Amino acid sequence: MTLSATYTLATARPRRARRAHLWLALLLALAAVLSLATGASGTSLWSALAKLAQNEPLTASESTILWTIRAPRALLAICIGAALAVSGTVLQGLFRNPLADPGIVGVTSGASLGAIFAIVLGSTLPAAFSGPWLLPLAAFLGAWGATLLLYTVSTRRGRTSVATMLLAGIALTAMTEAVSGLMIYLADDAQLRDVTFWRLGSLAGATWQRLALAAPVILAALLLAATLGRGLNGLALGEATAGHIGLPVQRIKALAILAAAAATGAAVAVSGGIAFVGIVVPHLLRLATGPDHQPLLPNAALLGATLLLVADVIARTLVAPAEMPIGIVTAILGAPVFLWILLRRRGLVDL
DSSP states (O other), X not given: OOHXXXXXXXXXXXXXXXXXXXXXXXXXXXXXXXXXXXXXXXXXXXHHHHHHHTTOOOOHHHHIIIIIIIHHHHHHHXXXXXXXHHHHHHHHHHHTOTTOOGGGXXXXXXXXXXXXXXXXXXXXXXXXXXXXXXXXXXXXXXXXHHHHHHHHHHEETTEEOHHHHHHHHHHHHHHHHHHHHHHHHHOOHHHHHHHHHHHHOOOTTOOHHHHHHHHHHHHHHHHHHHTTHHHHHHHTTOHHHHHHTTOOHHHHHHHHHHHHHHHHHHXXXXXXXXXXXXXXXXXXXXXXXXXXXXXXXXXXXXXXXXXXXXXXXXXXXXXXXXOOOHHHHHHHHHHHHHHHHHHHHTTTXXX
């Protein structure tokens, strides 16, 4: 291969990744408009914008639907979609495993256990400790508790073993699922229904208060993850090689775990279980723009947010005026895409 051909091959995908920033940002903007314009009520975004342009006041119904219901829901979908996609990208880079996602290391199951405790035992708590904040707070604490336990088990003498973390994550997931099963066994019919719907995922409870609870944590985690691109590229060469070229391997691993756990914990706490976003989005982007994590991480945030907005629109309209859990929609859309990726790359990827 000539030098010019090698240079062309090396620079084609980075250029494609930079162009993808613009296209994905445009798609996200279109999906956000679609989310604000779509709903079972039939309230028109365009007529509301026309009124505002002519300095006419919105009706109480229009203001409530667009500002109180649809706007926080769209923003929460953007935050959660970006959090799950970036968490999946970070963990796949950390474990050097294309099947890694927040569920495989116990973060999601820890959040689920916390939420189930809040649903089943919340009625036994004093009134001062109950309320709308109890469930998301319990889910977030469950995610962080699982993460701290996982990090403690896999860290020895100041060094974190990625292989041990992966195996411990599988064991932790099994343990939390067993405890969750016990709590579900003890739940009454109403609590069992609440647990089932929470685990399927939904954005129906989106409010400005919930957005204020989750968004700062998610944004901080995304900013932290954005600084890890070069380090994750180095880890792809192996920890020993990354250390030899001067990268702080232990610090990169610790920050990657922190970013993924914070983003996933905050997202799952306010939305419940939403599958396949964290595992499908990185694969699609690697096929399109290559494995470089520096453009991959922001692109994952944009595409994850877009996909979750579209999935939420489908969940709200497919069985309107009822609403389908968004976790069902993402699984129906994500599973065939993931199978297609595996079939396309089965000769290239050794899983």
